[in-house]
Amino acid sequence: MSDDREAQIRRQWERWNAGDRESHMGEVADDFVVESALTGRSFEGRAGLRAWMAEIDESFEGWRLWIDEVREVTGDRYLVLGGVHLRGRGSGVEFDQPIGWVLDFRGDSVVRLQNLADHDGAIAAANRE
Numbered sequence: 001m002s003d004d005r006e007a008q009i010r011r012q013w014e015r016w017n018a019g020d021r022e023s024h025m026g027e028v029a030d031d032f033v034v035e036s037a038l039t040g041r042s043f044e045g046r047a048g049l050r051a052w053m054a055e056i057d058e059s060f061e062g063w064r065l066w067i068d069e070v071r072e073v074t075g076d077r078y079l080v081l082g083g084v085h086l087r088g089r090g091s092g093v094e095f096d097q098p099i100g101w102v103l104d105f106r107g108d109s110v111v112r113l114q115n116l117a118d119h120d121g122a123i124a125a126a127n128r129e
Contacts, residue, residue: 006070009080009103013065021053029109037116038099062087065099071126076105079126081119102126 008027015023025046034043034052043052056063067082080101087094100122104112116122 005072005078005105008108009070009078010067013067013080013082017064021050024049027108027110029106029111032110033112035112035114037114037121059089060086061089061092073102073126077126078103078105079122081122100125 012024012027028046028049030045032045032049034049036043036052039052039055041052043049063084063086065082065084067080069081071079071081073079080103081098082100083096083098085094085096097117098119100116100119102112102114102116102122102125103110114122114125116125
């Protein structure tokens with residue numbers, strides 16, 4: 001696995017946890033797509049990424065991502081297994097949710113991000129295509 005790529009992924013998660021939404025924009029391709037199993041929708045481009053992040057922020061008062069493992073699937077595809085600790089907006093209910101992410105790269109840019117609500121689903125998605 002490329003240590004640089006894993007470090008890039010971990011930096012992205014750290015910035016996300018710190019509330020930094022804009023620095024991600026420089027690391028996604030113009031034709032970037034996020035496929036969210038959690039919302040059941042796809043979001044395209046940088047505007048789509050902003051809309052997806054805003055939707056999450058509107059639904060949850062607080063949340064924090066964690067990474068348990070990063071696996072290189074191919075030279076341009078990575079599987080991230082971890083989860084998110086969430087606190088619902090309004091309800092205040094807190095819970096941990098396992099999450100898996102599949103990231104596809106073109107060069108240094110992320111072209112696709114899939115998030116899946118369980119590790120088995122993420123592993124299966126990472127090995128498709």
